[in-house]
Amino acid sequence: MLDQANFLVPPIYYVALSGILFILGMVGVLLRRNAILIFMSVELMLNSANLAFVAFARSFLDVNGQVFVFFVMTVAAVEVAVGLALIVAIFRTRRSIDIDELHSMEG
Amino acid sequence: MTITPITIAFFIMAAFTLGGSLGVVTNRNLFHAALYLVLALFGVAGLFVLLEAPFLAAVQVLVYVGAIAVLITITIMVTRRIMGVTESVNRQWPLAAGVSAIMAITLGFVVLDRFAGKLPVAAVPGDNIVRLGEALVNYDAYLVPFEVASVLLLAAMIGAIVVARE
Amino acid sequence: MQLPILESINLMAVLPVLIIAGWACVLLVFDLLIPRSRKHWTAWLALVGLLGAAVALFFQIGHFARLGSEAAFDGMVTVDGFSIFLQVVFVLTAIVGVLLALDYLPRHGIERGEYYVLLLFTTIGMMIMSMAADLIVVFVALELLSIPLYILSGFAGMRETSEEAALKYFLLGAFASSFLVYGIALTYGGTGTTRLTGIAQAVTSDALNLPLTTVGMGLLLVGLGFKVAAVPFHMWTPDVYQGAPTPVTAFMSVGAKAGGFAALIRVLVTAFPAIASEWGTLIAVIAGLTMLLGNIVAISQSNIKRMLAYSSIAHAGYILLAVAAAQRSENASFAIGAVVFYLLAYALTNLGAFTVAIAVERDDGTGTEIDDFAGLGKTRPWMALAMALFMLSLTGMPISGGLVGKVFVFQAALQAVPGDPLLLAVVIIGVLTSVVSAFYYLKVIMVMYMREGEGKAVLPLALKTVLAATAFGTLVLGIIPGPVFQMAQRAMLK
Numbered sequence: 001m002l003d004q005a006n007f008l009v010p011p012i013y014y015v016a017l018s019g020i021l022f023i024l025g026m027v028g029v030l031l032r033r034n035a036i037l038i039f040m041s042v043e044l045m046l047n048s049a050n051l052a053f054v055a056f057a058r059s060f061l062d063v064n065g066q067v068f069v070f071f072v073m074t075v076a077a078v079e080v081a082v083g084l085a086l087i088v089a090i091f092r093t094r095r096s097i098d099i100d101e102l103h104s105m106e107g
Numbered sequence: 108m109t110i111t112p113i114t115i116a117f118f119i120m121a122a123f124t125l126g127g128s129l130g131v132v133t134n135r136n137l138f139h140a141a142l143y144l145v146l147a148l149f150g151v152a153g154l155f156v157l158l159e160a161p162f163l164a165a166v167q168v169l170v171y172v173g174a175i176a177v178l179i180t181i182t183i184m185v186t187r188r189i190m191g192v193t194e195s196v197n198r199q200w201p202l203a204a205g206v207s208a209i210m211a212i213t214l215g216f217v218v219l220d221r222f223a224g225k226l227p228v229a230a231v232p233g234d235n236i237v238r239l240g241e242a243l244v245n246y247d248a249y250l251v252p253f254e255v256a257s258v259l260l261l262a263a264m265i266g267a268i269v270v271a272r273e
Numbered sequence: 274m275q276l277p278i279l280e281s282i283n284l285m286a287v288l289p290v291l292i293i294a295g296w297a298c299v300l301l302v303f304d305l306l307i308p309r310s311r312k313h314w315t316a317w318l319a320l321v322g323l324l325g326a327a328v329a330l331f332f333q334i335g336h337f338a339r340l341g342s343e344a345a346f347d348g349m350v351t352v353d354g355f356s357i358f359l360q361v362v363f364v365l366t367a368i369v370g371v372l373l374a375l376d377y378l379p380r381h382g383i384e385r386g387e388y389y390v391l392l393l394f395t396t397i398g399m400m401i402m403s404m405a406a407d408l409i410v411v412f413v414a415l416e417l418l419s420i421p422l423y424i425l426s427g428f429a430g431m432r433e434t435s436e437e438a439a440l441k442y443f444l445l446g447a448f449a450s451s452f453l454v455y456g457i458a459l460t461y462g463g464t465g466t467t468r469l470t471g472i473a474q475a476v477t478s479d480a481l482n483l484p485l486t487t488v489g490m491g492l493l494l495v496g497l498g499f500k501v502a503a504v505p506f507h508m509w510t511p512d513v514y515q516g517a518p519t520p521v522t523a524f525m526s527v528g529a530k531a532g533g534f535a536a537l538i539r540v541l542v543t544a545f546p547a548i549a550s551e552w553g554t555l556i557a558v559i560a561g562l563t564m565l566l567g568n569i570v571a572i573s574q575s576n577i578k579r580m581l582a583y584s585s586i587a588h589a590g591y592i593l594l595a596v597a598a599a600q601r602s603e604n605a606s607f608a609i610g611a612v613v614f615y616l617l618a619y620a621l622t623n624l625g626a627f628t629v630a631i632a633v634e635r636d637d638g639t640g641t642e643i644d645d646f647a648g649l650g651k652t653r654p655w656m657a658l659a660m661a662l663f664m665l666s667l668t669g670m671p672i673s674g675g676l677v678g679k680v681f682v683f684q685a686a687l688q689a690v691p692g693d694p695l696l697l698a699v700v701i702i703g704v705l706t707s708v709v710s711a712f713y714y715l716k717v718i719m720v721m722y723m724r725e726g727e728g729k730a731v732l733p734l735a736l737k738t739v740l741a742a743t744a745f746g747t748l749v750l751g752i753i754p755g756p757v758f759q760m761a762q763r764a765m766l767k
Contacts, residue, residue, distance in 0.1 A: 009117040012218065014154060015462065017121050019214040021128055021147075022455055023207055028132035029448050030203030036137060036182060038444050040144050043175065044128050045451035047151050050167075052458040058158045060465050063238045067249050068409055068467065069163055070239075072454055073170050074256045075416050078263040079447050080175045082420055084182045085270040086427060086443055090436045091186040099444070102437045217459070217488045246282050247347035255401060255413040258294060259420060262394040265301070266424035269387045270439075 647726025
């Protein structure tokens with residue numbers, strides 16, 4: 001376990017980092033066309049939230065923030081199972097997972 | 108902030124994380140993007156260690172790197188015809204840039220505001236993992252979300268099978 | 274470690290959820306034993322479970338009318354009139370969801386037992402959402418609501434539109450969830466807790482963390498805004514509603530929306546009363562935009578499912594107006610009463626309208642154009658009459674639940690005008706857009722009665738039952754709204 005005096009990176013640096021990570025993920029979702037890449041960007045956003053949770057939990061010395069991370073990871077695993085199944089299924093019928101090509105419905 | 112092994116480690120891990128996520132967002136090759144994602148996820152695991160959450164760091168490596176990243180890689184290989192994506196930016200990039208800029212300014216403002224305030228930093232008690240484990244299953248703590256999450260996993264399993272059987 | 278004390282767990286308070294959760298697992302096993310040609314047995318078994326939950330809810334209504342709210346699992350969930358009222362809506366919607374699928378799935382060659390199991394799972398998510406007292410419960414319940422719905426949207430897998438709907442819904446839903454999670458993270462950073470009551474205390478006591486908390490709340494609103502299909506987070510709605518199998522569309526247009534509103538109200542009213550004027554203004558603006566966009570774009574739609582999708586966006590706007598009116602604590606209980614009443618009226622009307630759409634739809638998924646309704650006035654007079662009632666109710670015409678709901682919403686908003694003059698402008702937008710909405714709703718009635726056509730529709734007993742029940746409910750809410758509204762108003766969280 002680390003000594004208090006050695007803990008020289010204030011938690012707020014981690015929060016700032018998580019903010020940058022969140023925005024990068026958001027840019028990825030909004031900018032990319034490939035469904036898998038969009039999904040990876042969503043994973044980055046979830047990771048940024050996890051980082052913020054752990055940093056805040058560290059500064060509050062509170063275990064609740066860490067518990068939340070646990071649930072976010074569970075949900076990420078759930079999303080990956082369902083999402084990738086959908087992506088593979090749609091690839092099998094279309095031979096493409098470019099979201100700009102998904103427009104069989106217009107209105 | 109003086110330079111100590113901890114700060115150096117922080118900046119290395121932060122560089123991993125940011126470099127990796129930049130790679131995910133900008134790389135044209137899908138397979139390379141997935142490898143960058145692994146790098147970013149490793150970086151976050153390292154940051155968890157620095158934040159004295161060793162258990163979460165281990166779970167991060169096991170679940171994210173071990174399961175999620177591998178699953179994504181397999182999906183990329185299954186759908187390999189589109190591995191070499193040439194056109195990487197979609198049509199709505201001006202909107203994306205605008206929205207992202209607004210978000211960046213807002214978050215930057217909030218975080219900078221927080222720099223002025225004091226954040227307490229004290230030593231983490233040694234039994235942190237024990238507390239984490241107890242909190243997950245205690246009826247007066249996180250039993251409800253824990254059970255809901257287990258139902259969620261069951262639903263996802265059924266769902267994935269339904270999609271795959273088509 | 275001490276032994277759990279039964280009072281603080283309070284299993285009885287969450288009994289309806291437990292019944293459905295347990296039954297869903299049992300059903301999963303039963304479904305394996307049921308031969309492929311007899312899958313409607315699974316549907317009937319699912320109905321048994323839902324009716325069991327309905328009975329449990331019935332007993333809870335009396336119990337909570339006497340006792341008020343009750344916390345369970347040491348305050349992780351709150352069971353009160355609000356959650357029970359909404360749980361009734363969810364269970365009714367799920368029953369309708371099963372009945373609508375009963376003939377639809379075999380007709381379209383997509384009959385599988387998992388449909389009913391996934392339907393039960395998403396219903397559990399909605400029910401837990403309505404009683405969440407901690408942001409972590411909001412988050413996992415929202416996921417439990419959403420994940421099965423992604424799968425159900427893609428249930429007609431051989432149809433391209435269905436798969437496409439599922440993937441779009443999934444990607445945007447996951448995107449919205451990450452906003453929600455980051456919002457929760459910032460709120461936690463600002464207040465040190467995820468418990469709704471704890472957040473409320475922290476916000477009033479410690480001004481230093483307010484910016485962080487406010488931005489966190491904003492991101493939470495984005496995440497929930499996606500779920501209720503509020504502008505500018507609505508873009509998934511038309512494609513998903515059109516592509517998903519129609520019974521799923523009917524189910525989620527009501528259930529997912531009501532679930533989102535349940536969480537929205539819980540979070541805003543319980544956790545952020547201290548910054549009520551901020552979120553009130555924000556929600557009022559979103560409400561105005563949502564009503565405008567939904568109603569105006571709906572006019573040009575030729576597909577009934579797509580038209581109802583924009584209509585559902587528009588109705589989210591009216592409900593948001595009542596949510597915005599809840600900012601003033603004096604009339605919060607009236608405003609929230611208006612929200613839950615509107616949700617019930619909208620649920621009945623919309624489920625009815627989708628039932629007619631299912632009856633008209635052909636086995637290959639076509640027949641969803643408004644033009645396909647031509648001639649129904651002659652061939653199916655009763656069904657056409659019911660559809661006319663639903664369309665009038667969605668417009669907000671007399672003797673329908675839709676009118677009463679709108680009146681309550683506008684009244685609630687006008688009561689809150691002294692605190693927020695902006696609401697007056699939004700009420701005016703609401704009234705004007707209601708008039709505009711008459712164009713596209715009445716067009717359906719016109720096509721049914723005035724236009725010559727084949728007027729083909731398949732109306733098995735299950736659909737007839739749903740049609741009769743929803744039409745009856747819409748009329749009852751329109752003619753004698755008093756008792757239900759009193760219940761809705763008393764429903765309010767303390």
